[in-house]
Amino acid sequence: MSWIDTDAHPIADVDYRAQCADQLDSAGALVLSGFFSGAFVDAVRAESADREAEGYFASSTHNIWLTPPDPQLGEDHIYNRQIVSTKGLLADDQVAPDSPLRAVYDDEVFRSFIADVVGVDAVHPYDDALSSINVHFHRDGEELGWHFDNSSFAVTMLIQPPEAGGEFEYVKDLRNAEAGEQNFAGVQTAIDTRTRVETLTFDPTDLVLFRGRNSMHRVAPSRGQRTRILVVMAFNTEAGIGLSESAKATFYGRS
Numbered sequence: 037m038s039w040i041d042t043d044a045h046p047i048a049d050v051d052y053r054a055q056c057a058d059q060l061d062s063a064g065a066l067v068l069s070g071f072f073s074g075a076f077v078d079a080v081r082a083e084s085a086d087r088e089a090e091g092y093f094a095s096s097t098h099n100i101w102l103t104p105p106d107p108q109l110g111e112d113h114i115y116n117r118q119i120v121s122t123k124g125l126l127a128d129d130q131v132a133p134d135s136p137l138r139a140v141y142d143d144e145v146f147r148s149f150i151a152d153v154v155g156v157d158a159v160h161p162y163d164d165a166l167s168s169i170n171v172h173f174h175r176d177g178e179e180l181g182w183h184f185d186n187s188s189f190a191v192t193m194l195i196q197p198p199e200a201g202g203e204f205e206y207v208k209d210l211r212n213a214e215a216g217e218q219n220f221a222g223v224q225t226a227i228d229t230r231t232r233v234e235t236l237t238f239d240p241t242d243l244v245l246f247r248g249r250n251s252m253h254r255v256a257p258s259r260g261q262r263t264r265i266l267v268v269m270a271f272n273t274e275a276g277i278g279l280s281e282s283a284k285a286t287f288y289g290r291s
């Protein structure tokens with residue numbers, strides 16, 4: 037597939053896959069520089085820019101866990117702290133059928149590469165019309181607040197950087213969702229004092245794989261007239277999983 041530089045990134049090669057998997061495990065994130073061709077980024081930028089007005093901009097706040105509040109813990113508890121996110125997005129059903137994003141997302145070698153790197157048998161699209169491929173827009177001043185992802189990993193690609201700001205910040209392994217350990221004290225310290233906060237840098241044409249379920253992360257406010265455009269490709273480790281109606285209403289404003 038010409039959209040991916042397979043000379044630099046031999047995604048069909050088992051040794052290359054193992055090397056990427058090691059890096060993701062040790063760092064919690066994997067940035068593959070120059071993974072996509074310039075033509076890919078240009079084509080996605082051309083089809084996405086100027087479509088911000090069609091995007092859904094959620095105005096509501098959320099907690100870091102992306103869950104409803106727990107009144108038992110009290111209003112001032114870190115679990116109930118409300119975080120502002122202002123980014124907008126195009127959902128999967130707004131991405132053109134002939135978009136290069138679909139060619140990549142549907143490619144069997146790309147999918148099996150992602151599966152091997154994250155250490156699962158296979159990855160599958162979401163079984164709903166909205167969640168699989170999303171295009172995010174951050175205009176001047178817009179941000180994505182601190183959160184843990186619901187999914188265990190995310191595949192992202194920056195299409196257009198903002199003039200300034202828009203840094204991806206994270207705190208690695210801050211909770212252990214699988215063990216049910218939410219680490220309220222650690223989360224509160226990280227948020228209030230920025231202890232252990234790291235920045236992940238990546239550029240257009242890079243592929244980013246990030247384990248966001250246990251590593252709290254945010255995207256700082258964008259600055260300047262150029263909108264930050266970033267694509268998130270979401271996969272499931274089981275077939276037939278779709279978002280609930282309430283989650284669709286929260287994330288996309290419709291169901």
Ligand SMILES: O=C(O)CCC(=O)C(=O)O
Binds near residue numbers: 185266
């Ligand atoms: O915009 C980014 O770089 C990250 C997006 C993200 O964290 C998310 O969609 O959950």
Ligand SMILES: [Fe+2]
Binds near residue numbers: 184
């Ligand atoms: Fe996230």
